Amino acid sequence: MTTTSTMTETPLTARRVDPSAAVARTTSRSSVREVWVQVLAMAWRALKKMRRKPEQFFDVLIQPLLFTAMFAFIFGGAISGSVSDYLPVLIPGILAQTALTVCMATGVQLREDMDKGVFDRFKSLPIARVAPLAGPMIADLIRYGIASVLTLVTGLAIGYRPGGGVLGCVGGVALTVISGWSLAWIFTWLGTMARSAQSVQGISMMIMFPLTFLSNAFVPAETLPGWLQVFVKVNPVSHVVSAVRDLFNDGAVTAEVGWAVIGCVVVVVIFAPLAVRSYSRKM
Amino acid sequence: MADLGAVRAENLVKEFGDFRAVDGIDLHVRQGEIFGVLGPNGAGKTTMLRMLATLLSIDGGHAEIFGVDVRREPHRIRQLVGVTGQYASVDEDLTARENLWLFARLQGLTGTRAKTIAGELLERFGLQEAADRPLSQFSGGMRRRLDLASSLITRPPLIFLDEPTTGLDPRTRGQMWDTIRELVTDGSTILLTTQYLDEADQLADRVAVIDRGRKVAEDTPDALKTQVGDSTLQLSLADGSDIALAANIVRRLLGEEPVLTPESGRMNIPLPDPNRAADVLIGLREAGLGISSVSVAKPTLDEVFLALTGHGAVDEPQMEAAR
Secondary structure (H helix, E strand, O other): OOOOOOOOOOOOOOOOOOHHHHHHHOOOOOOHHHHHHHHHHHHHHHHHHHHHOHHHHHHHHHHHHHHHHHHHHHHHHHHHOOHHHHHHHHHHHHHHHHHHHHHHHHHHHHHHHHOOOHHHHHHHOOOOOOHHHHHHHHHHHHHHHHHHHHHHHHHHHOOOOOOOHHHHHHHHHHHHHHHHHHHHHHHHHHHHHOOOHHHHHHHHHHHHHHHHHOOOOOOOHHHOOHHHHHHHHHOHHHHHHHHHHHHHHHOOOOHHHHHHHHHHHHHHHHHHHHHHHHHHHOO | OHHHOOEEEEEEEEEEOOEEEEEEEEEEEOOOOEEEEEOOOOOOHHHHHHHHOOOOOOOEEEEEEOOEEOOOOHHHHHHHEEEEOOOOOOOOOOEHHHHHHHHHHHOOOOHHHHHHHHHHHHHHOOOOOOOOOEHHHOOHHHHHHHHHHHHOOOOOOEEEEEOOOOOOOHHHHHHHHHHHHHHHHOOOEEEEEEOOHHHHHHHOOEEEEEEOOEEEEEEOHHHHHHHHOOEEEEEEEOOHHHHHHHHHHHHHHHOOOOEEEHHHOEEEEEEOOHHHHHHHHHHHHHOOOOEEEEEEEOOOHHHHHHHHHOOOOOOOOOOOOOO
8 A cells, every 4th residue: 555645634545455554553542622513413403303393482471471471460460469570489489490391392392202213324434422412502501581571571661670670680691591502401301311201291290390390480489388488499490580689679689599509519420421322222 | 464454353253132133154355356245135144244333232253354352442443434224314404415414524634635525435436416415315226325435535445235226126236236236446445245146146256145133155156056066068050950869969979868948949958167168069969959048057055045044034923123
């Protein structure tokens, strides 16, 4: 073989494939920079799909509009005496609920996606196992953003006047997006474990309802029986809701904000590796 | 380096519960050859390929690709092997161009480089016109071509093709065969599975016959056919009425009994040694008997399969368990 090896620069136009050069070029794992490029490529794929299937935005558009108005007018009088007094309590609660719904969709869609033939190729490519999971989650940041802003706007339209001002609102929305993204790792993990998209949906519902309703999202925790308060107080959703309330209503970065962020980090640290491990095993 | 071989697998085992889908297969594929794995549905071909491609775990035995351990270094293996599956592994929600771009980016090519390569591959596989159409409008053949193109982005030295032409019409099949032959001239090694006996015959330099998770034979297609039995000399006489005379000449020269079809003036003569065919032809000419056609036929791989396994190449009742 006298052909000069120019393969690294131009793999396709090189004259002949040289196995020993190819072996010498291999690496035993993707570098951090490579992983980042892979995650972005997968996010690009997810965005393309979103643009081609706009119906998946249905939940992030309808739920904020419907639930905010409905809950405000139905429970407002009973819980806080009037609709306008209830809004400062309700809006952060609805935000948390909406974020969780989006999380659920993340898991269900991942499961659906994994059944497709293209995942066979993803598995056969030299890419980090986290990329196919993390990519769509980055694209989902857009969905959390839309859902949060829409909920807040609906609130403003029916009379909510947040005391925290613009900065407080930006902070609250940002915290919601971060929390949603972190909690989505739980549902991504479920997506890699479950047998079908339907079962992900079913299990997610069972997790989502207790998490949102057994929290301080819609009612003050003090009105609940003591044993229930114990759960409500450790429920991470309660901390997120309290933190968002502090940001929206007072513009204050309180200890609750710190707890919410810590909670998110803990969830990611536990469930991201679980999800990646379970995904790698499924082959 | 050169004598390491492309694939070196010893005693490979894959179990699904009690069912041994792959039951102790050895496989040695040399660099630069087309190696065919032949067997009916459910014989364990796909399972074996998926194990070697790191898509399934290896339950027993040992496998190396260009000297790299498959079980211990899956990430390296994935850089050396391009896999084209039985069902096109491409993204239905993207266009052909977007698919190629995505796979190129995932393998670390820069954006511009990915774009160039996608364009080159689309052209090479005759997909430029359909490049920006949704895949739902693609025919089976186009999907296969895109799938194969996707496996070639980084020009891997080893290419796995799992039943590359199953379900394709004869013309598309012929095109796929040409493409596969081209890949080998580029220096790639190809490991392909097929349940078509003529495909192995047409493409493969060497063939392993797999049945019920075991390798029952391995050789060149020609040697396999010779193993099974003798060649046959097939003759048609110009004048059918000469057939009795011709049969006498054959008996005298070869000591074999020809099978006669007097109506069409045809006769089939068993040949213990193909070289003896010339004796018969010379004998007939000396006797002044004209011949309208002549051929020496080897047994087909169908007959080979029957002889090796004691049963025909029929599908196994078990499901293709690897899917």
